[in-house]
Amino acid sequence: MSGGAFMAVLRRDLLLAMRRKSEVLTAVFFFVVVAALFPLGIGPELNTLRLVAPGVLWVGALLSSMLALQRLFEADYRDGTLEQMALSPTPMPLLISAKLLAHWLVSGVPLVLLAPVLGLQFDLSVDALLTLTLALLLGTPVLSLVGGIGAALTLGVRGGGVLLSLLVLPLFIPVLVFGAGAVEAQASGLGAQAHFSILMAMLLPAAFFSPFACAAALRIALE
Amino acid sequence: MKNINWFHYAAPQTFYGLAGKAWPWFAVLATLLMLAGMWLGFVVAPTDFQQGEGYRIIFVHVPASWMSMVIYLAMAFWSVLGLTFNTRLSGMMTRALAPTGAMFAFLSLWTGALWGKPMWGAWWVWDARLTSELILFFLYLGYIALTSAIDDTRRSDRAGALIAIVGAINVPIIYFSVKWWNTLHQGASVSLTKAPSMAEIMLWSMLLMALAFWFYTVALVLYRVRTLILLRESHATWVHELDEVKP
Numbered sequence: 352m353s354g355g356a357f358m359a360v361l362r363r364d365l366l367l368a369m370r371r372k373s374e375v376l377t378a379v380f381f382f383v384v385v386a387a388l389f390p391l392g393i394g395p396e397l398n399t400l401r402l403v404a405p406g407v408l409w410v411g412a413l414l415s416s417m418l419a420l421q422r423l424f425e426a427d428y429r430d431g432t433l434e435q436m437a438l439s440p441t442p443m444p445l446l447i448s449a450k451l452l453a454h455w456l457v458s459g460v461p462l463v464l465l466a467p468v469l470g471l472q473f474d475l476s477v478d479a480l481l482t483l484t485l486a487l488l489l490g491t492p493v494l495s496l497v498g499g500i501g502a503a504l505t506l507g508v509r510g511g512g513v514l515l516s517l518l519v520l521p522l523f524i525p526v527l528v529f530g531a532g533a534v535e536a537q538a539s540g541l542g543a544q545a546h547f548s549i550l551m552a553m554l555l556p557a558a559f560f561s562p563f564a565c566a567a568a569l570r571i572a573l574e
Numbered sequence: 575m576k577n578i579n580w581f582h583y584a585a586p587q588t589f590y591g592l593a594g595k596a597w598p599w600f601a602v603l604a605t606l607l608m609l610a611g612m613w614l615g616f617v618v619a620p621t622d623f624q625q626g627e628g629y630r631i632i633f634v635h636v637p638a639s640w641m642s643m644v645i646y647l648a649m650a651f652w653s654v655l656g657l658t659f660n661t662r663l664s665g666m667m668t669r670a671l672a673p674t675g676a677m678f679a680f681l682s683l684w685t686g687a688l689w690g691k692p693m694w695g696a697w698w699v700w701d702a703r704l705t706s707e708l709i710l711f712f713l714y715l716g717y718i719a720l721t722s723a724i725d726d727t728r729r730s731d732r733a734g735a736l737i738a739i740v741g742a743i744n745v746p747i748i749y750f751s752v753k754w755w756n757t758l759h760q761g762a763s764v765s766l767t768k769a770p771s772m773a774e775i776m777l778w779s780m781l782l783m784a785l786a787f788w789f790y791t792v793a794l795v796l797y798r799v800r801t802l803i804l805l806r807e808s809h810a811t812w813v814h815e816l817d818e819v820k821p
Binding site for chain 2: 497500501504505508509510511514517518520521522524525528529532549553564567568571572574
């Protein structure tokens with residue numbers, strides 16, 4: 352029964368996102384624009400660009416996920432859906448994890464798919480592109496999971512958007528360090544295996560605990 | 575040992591009296607210890623043969639860094655207590671601690687920069703400790719920003735408690751990731767680790783200063799909690815019967 356509820360929330364959130372394409376696409380285009388601004392600011396030296404590419408793309412992904420996070424619970428909070436979720440007999444963390452998964456599919460996966468294309472503009476090698484994509488694949492879910500806690504806490508709060516970045520960006524630092532570090536380790540011949548393991552080690556506990564923390568934060572917001 | 579009823583003091587009304595009696599003592603102790611520590615550190619301690627007079631800034635810098643970390647732990651402790659026992663006082667304690675913690679984190683960064691310029695020739699290096707202290711400062715700011723953005727005290731206390739706990743879980747992860755990040759890039763050309771044996775007098779001075787900062791924090795936090803209690807309980811009759819409140 353709870354599995355059904357999980358699927359229902361997932362399908363509903365994906366459907367809603369598909370109906371409001373512009374909101375999803377804004378965050379994705381933001382990522383593209385940010386990535387395009389850096390070469391203009393730094394200069395077209397390919398050697399420099401190759402060095403900064405992983406960091407630039409990761410910071411871009413961080414900022415773009417900030418934009419997407421603000422919408423994670425906002426609409427459901429306004430129309431009362433969240434209250435119904437809190438009251439429902441299905442455990443709230445389960446429903447929240449469906450929402451988080453939907454959010455990652457809508458906002459994280461496009462970044463993962465776009466990153467190799469943008470990486471080409473920075474003249475990354477095929478090897479580095481693969482590493483970058485894999486690191487983003489492991490890292491972006493953590494952004495959605497940890498960011499979800501911040502989004503739940505800042506729900507309906509004055510200046511929520513800026514506040515959310517202040518709260519959540521410092522917590523993203525480990526993901527940034529190892530995500531961008533993976534590419535560099537690969538390029539220097541060390542291999543990115545260790546970085547992937549650490550990213551996975553962040554993802555798994557986050558996937559387990561974050562829905563509970565989000566549910567607790569939402570209950571505080573709904574009181 | 576007889577059971578002490580800790581919950582007795584969890585009520586703001588009783589704690590207000592206790593804090594009022596305790597904070598002047600802590601303030602006096604802090605002043606005395608600070609005077610003693612300063613005297614030892616700035617007058618008695620000899621000039622360092624490598625670093626000259628500039629090294630004396632560690633008597634402020636090191637205790638301030640310690641306090642900035644201890645205070646974050648204390649905030650997490652009160653947050654856990656507040657969320658599990660649902661006591662109002664815990665939220666007030668956390669909020670009273672945050673500004674002092676942020677102040678110490680800032681002080682530690684500031685004095686570190688002042689020390690770094692003559693010693694390393696740079697105001698700032700991306701050393702693991704410096705970077706994680708900076709992030710700790712950001713975490714304090716995040717907590718303060720969140721709690722002051724929510725008007726409803728109950729919600730702001732609970733939301734603040736949650737973010738303090740999440741932050742406390744993250745602090746070790748952040749510390750190690752920054753550390754590994756730092757070693758992956760070229761190692762810092764300068765090391766923060768001092769000469770292995772520190773002269774005893776310097777150590778004593780540093781410990782005295784650390785104790786002084788502890789007592790200063792306790793005194794200030796108790797005072798701030800009293801203010802918060804008065805502010806939040808202003809509707810209660812016992813507040814209006816206080817000597818200092820009565821017109």
